[in-house]
Amino acid sequence: xxxxxxxxxxxxxxxxxxxxxxxxxxxxxxxxxxxxxxxxxxxxxxxxxxxxxxxxxxxxxxxxxxxxxxxxxxxxxxxxxxxxxxxxxxxxxxxxxxxxxxxxxxxxxxxxxx
Amino acid sequence: xxxxxxxxxxxxxxxxxxxxxxxxxxxxxxxxxxxxxxxxxxxxxxxxxxxxxxxxxxxxxxxxxxxxxxxxxxxxxxxxxxxxxxxxxxxxxxxxxxxxxxxxxxxxxxxxx
Numbered sequence: 760x761x762x763x764x765x766x767x768x769x770x771x772x773x774x775x776x777x778x779x780x781x782x783x784x785x786x787x788x789x790x791x792x793x794x795x796x797x798x799x800x801x802x803x804x805x806x807x808x809x810x811x812x813x814x815x816x817x818x819x820x821x822x823x824x825x826x827x828x829x830x831x832x833x834x835x836x837x838x839x840x841x842x843x844x845x846x847x848x849x850x851x852x853x854x855x856x857x858x859x860x861x862x863x864x865x866x867x868x869x870x871x872x873x
Numbered sequence: 874x875x876x877x878x879x880x881x882x883x884x885x886x887x888x889x890x891x892x893x894x895x896x897x898x899x900x901x902x903x904x905x906x907x908x909x910x911x912x913x914x915x916x917x918x919x920x921x922x923x924x925x926x927x928x929x930x931x932x933x934x935x936x937x938x939x940x941x942x943x944x945x946x947x948x949x950x951x952x953x954x955x956x957x958x959x960x961x962x963x964x965x966x967x968x969x970x971x972x973x974x975x976x977x978x979x980x981x982x983x984x985x986x
Contacts, residue, residue, distance in 0.1 A: 765916075792973070801877075801962055801976030802917070815973070850916055861907065862964075862974065864917040 761785060763865035765851050771871045772841055779837045780868040784853030791834050792862065793826055794850040795819075802850055808834060841872045875900045875967050879977035886953055887985050894948040894980045896963035901941045904966040907974065908937050908948050911960045920961075921948070953984045 764783045772778050784791050789810050794802035805824070807815045810831040823841075828834040838845055848867045854860035876899045886892055896906070905924045909917040921930045921937040923946065929938040936949040946963060960981045964974035 763916075799978070801964075801978050802974075804973040807973060848914075852917075861919055861922040863919055864909075866916040869914070 763851055763853050763863055765849075765865035765868050767868060768866060769869045769871070771873065773873050774843060775840055777837065777839045778841055778870060779835055780849050780851075780870075782834045782836070782851030782853075782865060784833070784851070785855075785863055786832075788853035788855045788863070789831070790854045790856070790860070791828055792852040792854075793834070793836050794852065796848045796850055796867070797846075805836075805849075838870070841870075843872045846870055846872045875903075875965060875975045877963060877965050877975050877977040879961075879963060879980050881980060882978065883981040883983075885983040885985060888953060888955060890953050890984075892950050892953055892982075894950070894961050894982070896946040896948070896977055898944045898946075898965050898975070900967065901944055902967065903941065906937075906939055906946050906966070907964050908935075908946075909962045909964065911962060911979070913960075917962065950982075953982075955984050955986050957984050958982055 766781045770778050791808040793805040796802045805817050806826045808828040811828050823839045826836045848869050850867045852862040852864045854862050878897045880895050903925050907922045908920040911917045923930050923939045934951040939946045960979040962979040964976045
């Protein structure tokens with residue numbers, strides 16, 4: 760499968776715990792995006808990488824959120840000290856160039872914070 | 874500030890019907906517009922991408938049109954099938970802030986056999 764893959768698909772955690780999501784983009788894609796989606800809403804932009812550089816970070820992202828793309832390939836999104844309001848689907852997308860180019864999404868990682 | 878609206882929010886049609894989903898945006902200075910499909914609890918599948926210089930794109934039974942001057946895009950689905958049941962979202966890439974997309978809330982489509 761050469762699409763965008765995300766892991767884990769579903770994570771259930773207790774409030775206050777840390778969680779990490781991984782995204783493997785389509786191999787030749789240099790741009791990688793993280794979005795968050797809650798039920799009945801469109802995706803909300805979180806952050807964006809071009810290669811290994813994090814070029815933009817939404818003001819929605821508190822200091823508890825951090826994302827990395829150390830070698831310009833896979834990316835991780837970590838949420839520290841999770842809160843119930845963090846419960847959402849976390850979507851990763853990648854694209855090849857463009858401003859923006861055509862985005863290809865993974866299946867998402869659903870987070871449930873108890 | 875760009876705003877994207879999709880009407881209707883929900884649509885239920887019998888199998889075989891041709892249908893149109895609407896997407897409107899407030900700022901015509903867009904770079905591109907993309908239509909996605911989302912099944913419940915799943916990620917998004919890219920359907921069609923229209924660049925600002927294009928008027929329409931076609932893929933199989935799907936046709937998307939773009940009218941920048943009126944701030945509208947339509948997604949036409951021909952001969953609808955139950956497997957088309959999903960939420961359809963449009964997203965606009967702004968010319969001025971082109972790293973992220975501005976999203977509509979989607980149209981939830983049910984095609985009844």
